[in-house]
Amino acid sequence: MMGLEIKDLYVEVEGKEILKGVSLSIAPGEVHALMGPNGSGKSTLANALLGHPRYKITKGAIFLDGEDITSMAPDERARKGLFLSFQYPQEIPGVTVENFLRTAYNNLHGKIDVVKFNALLKERMSALHIDPAFSRRYLNEGFSGGEKKRMEVLQMTVLNPRFMVLDETDSGLDVDALKVVAQGISAMRDGTHATLIITHFNRILKLVEPDHVHIITAGRIVKSGGKELAHETEEKGYRE
Template identity: 60%
Template sequence: MELEIKDLHVSIEGKKILNGISLKIKEGELHALMGPNGSGKSTLAYVLMGHPKYKIDSGEIIFHGENIINLTPDKRAKLGLFLGFQYPTEVPGVTFKNFLWTAYKTLNNGASYVDFNEILDEKLELLEIDKSFVLRYLNEGFSGGEKKRSEILQLAVLNPKIAVLDETDSGLDVDSLKIVANGIKKLNENGMGILLITHYQRILNYILPDFVHVMTDGKIVKSGGHDLAKEIEEKGYEGIKDG
């Protein structure tokens, strides 16, 4: 199972944002996508999940051997794709647990509530989240850190084939960052393919990516191993682009 992005060009309201992105992510691989603000990282994340406001001008997104660009987000999720949001929206009146159970049974035909509860408990423990958390309304009144933990908890329970994590590390204090990074690492070791979008190198102190890609102006300007992240830290994005 792999996700392959082929020469993807994307615009919004006539403005080009992605200018020919190509990338291949296999199960069990961890890719870090780095780049300055406004380089198009979050756009790529949204486009992969099928946000309706972006227009795909050309290119393909191949998943499960089929081009998914015309599929709605729910169909992509059913194929095994997941997006961890940078800014998850609040859904008042819907408890985290009820929502996650709805998603879980939608994604797993014939799922049992007992199994779901077991998995949820296990993942709560893994991510060191208090049980009362799941009875709160989805993301409502969550702190920045809690929202990110909510995303990772959903990721862990829904267990997709490929996950795109958009700045999951931002807004986390050091302790939370370690826990979240450790969670991602475990999921990755169990075979989940991950595209970790990040602005900072910080999280990469805890997870070693197989590949690092640098994106500027809607293009991947350089790809390499984890050493590339160190290089970015030393030279900055401008240094990478020029070199």
């Protein structure tokens, strides 16, 4: 199928099985939400999707537009169009946002003229209400939690991936920042992107309405439904 497909995925972290058979299919243009309590395996799924070396896939497979990417290196997956907005983005001292993003862009889309790239970056920064001075700052170094999250969304909008996974991008954001981030995600809702929003809370889902909602507990998807499921879950908690 087209889109992001996860088939019966089992993942181990340091010898401990965290995901126990997760399956999901996200077609281009769809936004899915994955909700679950702490320790249910949400972030494990995000890291395993991108190929973090500590997260071992013991069974199952991941497909992008029908291509099996399960054993690809993280950068190969990125070149296939997969992107993760990290829950805890890394700080890279001494490397400016601009330099980093241009290098990433060149790797993903082929070499771009510096002037053109800077124009693109400036435009995307302004759409996310990010101070232009941030392009000269070192990547995530000394950024507040909210600034880091916004930087993740900036990377996403600049790199324009086709398959997007957002891991708790809404946590740690105040109401205004959340709105800006939601606008950034919504702007990419043009029928071509497959999006998975991983979250604890319903509040971002009020701003970016998902087509499907899945509930994960203890490494398994226990319930799937429409956007009303997010509501229900918030009211009743995560018990089945």
